[in-house]
Amino acid sequence: MGVLRNLYMGWKSLRLPWRRDRFQGLDLDGNMYFERFMPSSSRTRRHVVYRRNLTVSEYNDNIIPVQWQAWMRHTREQPPTTAELIQDIHRRERLAINVRKLAALESKADPVHRIASREQFQKAAPGESYQPEQWAPPAKAQK
Numbered sequence: 393m394g395v396l397r398n399l400y401m402g403w404k405s406l407r408l409p410w411r412r413d414r415f416q417g418l419d420l421d422g423n424m425y426f427e428r429f430m431p432s433s434s435r436t437r438r439h440v441v442y443r444r445n446l447t448v449s450e451y452n453d454n455i456i457p458v459q460w461q462a463w464m465r466h467t468r469e470q471p472p473t474t475a476e477l478i479q480d481i482h483r484r485e486r487l488a489i490n491v492r493k494l495a496a497l498e499s500k501a502d503p504v505h506r507i508a509s510r511e512q513f514q515k516a517a518p519g520e521s522y523q524p525e526q527w528a529p530p531a532k533a534q535k
Contacts, residue, residue: 413439417471419457420478425464425471438464 404415404424413426422443427436440456453461459472459480 416463419460420474420481423456425460435466438466440464
């Protein structure tokens, strides 16, 4: 199956005269990304073909990875690699583990060392009755 898929993707990425869109890559969900060279514009058009059909209400920015979003918006020149997408997944997993560890440490911490809550900050902050002092610029020195 992998050989057939590689052949198909190689065929899709060829620049042939009758083809308007050039295949640029796949994400880990199987969405395909294409680029169209526009002779009337200096920029290319980029678009995605989703693996599954979506209803109008299901379209949002979270469907495609951030790296591909950056490529689609011309923030990055080269499309992301599969290794880069896998590395980002591992980074997010490590981040989730670290967040759980921090939450566990914070719940075990004594009340003195806990981060102050929003209400505590609001009690310490000046209220609506606060009036700033008047300020006047210093007098200029006479010559």
